[in-house]
Amino acid sequence: MSSLNLDDFSDLIERPDGGVRRDAEERRQRLSVPPGALGRLDELGEWLAAAQSSVPVKPIRHPRVVLFAGDHGVAGAGVSARPAGSAHTLVRAVLAGESPVSVLARGSDVPVRVVDVALDCDPDELPDDVVRHRVRRGSGRIDIEDALGAEEAERAFRAGMAVADEEADAGTDLVVLGDLSVGGTTAAATLIAALCGTDASVVTGRGGRPIDDLAWMRKCAAVRDALRRARPVLGDQLQLLQTVGGADLAAITGFLLQSAVRRTPVILDGVVSAACALVAQRVAFRAPDWWLAGQRSGEPAQAKALDRLAVDPLLDQGVTAGEGTGAMLALPLVRAAASLAAELPVAVAESVPDDPEGAAPDEE
Secondary structure, eight states, rough: OOOOOTTTTHOOOSOOHHHHHHHHHHHTTSSSSOOTTTTTTHHHHHHHHHTTOOOOOOOOEEEEEEEEEEEGGGGGGGGGGTTTTOOHHHHHHHHTTTTTTHHEEEEEEOEEEEEHHHHEGGGGOOHHHTTOOOOOOOOOOOOTTTTSHHHHHHHHHHHHHHHHHHHHTTTOOOOEEEEEESSHHHHHHHHHHHHHHHHHHHHOOOTTOOHHHHHHHHHHHHHHHHHHGGGGGGGGGGHHHHHHHHHOOOOHHHHHHHHHHOOOOEEEEEEHHHHHHHHHHHHOOOOOOOEOOOOSSSHHHHHHHHHTTTOOSSSSOOOOOOOOOOHHHHHHHHHHHHHHHHHBOOOOOOOOOOOOOOOOOOOO
């Protein structure tokens, strides 16, 4: 029997400090720049102050990109533009500094961490620090079989928790979260459709590398069949991840929940992280208060999930690259909000001299 009790997260996760947020709002009213002039940056600064329990807010000094990697067996059904089992090529591009998120992170001096949870390749092909949390090689084909065994699902979930603890202990003050997967958007669409009670066609998008109409129809069919398998286990979130998720999605869910326990803010990327956030919300309803959505990816399932989470994306640039790229694009905006809230001076009230006592009005 599993020793992992997800109900514990509801007790462990608290919202960012509401009293501190009110103090931040009051301080904002006294800054030299008029209230409202900075738009949503004001809201971001106040959110960060509450997350940090600090007024004024502290600058973001130690952000980190964390990417969970895995292959999905459902990619073998022809639902992806990439070959099944090829997510390791995405990982190698990141490690070589040749992917969009690597370029952006390098320009902002932000370290990138890749966590292999279920890549379908020999672990000896990748660095030890990448593969040390691996649970299994690939995941099951969710339209006809479970993605994971029960013990594998728990191991993956705990791996995500362990990574969250490692980042918090290392002093990471903001996580840019993403995934490196092939077939992951199909699993994510299934989770979102199951948790939102919608049909496959409503949530099925075309992925980061757009698929043609025939592949989209195959993807819809895979989501439809996986949904039939998901509905009977909706009441158990770990079993749901075991049935139609995958090791990387289970790990991301564990990471999100443990990051909220450790009071580490997270910027979500695309549909995969949104799906995991939706699962995590079902586990602990206060957890979404610790997350931001980096950008609108255009995937219909992501829009559905973010609407259910009541999280409004920071950017809408039409970026579909995935792999943490959209979340990374939002990081400068969050950093700017922190810097403005921390460094803008408090306005000095203008003094109006009183009339001298007994002074008579000037005579004409």
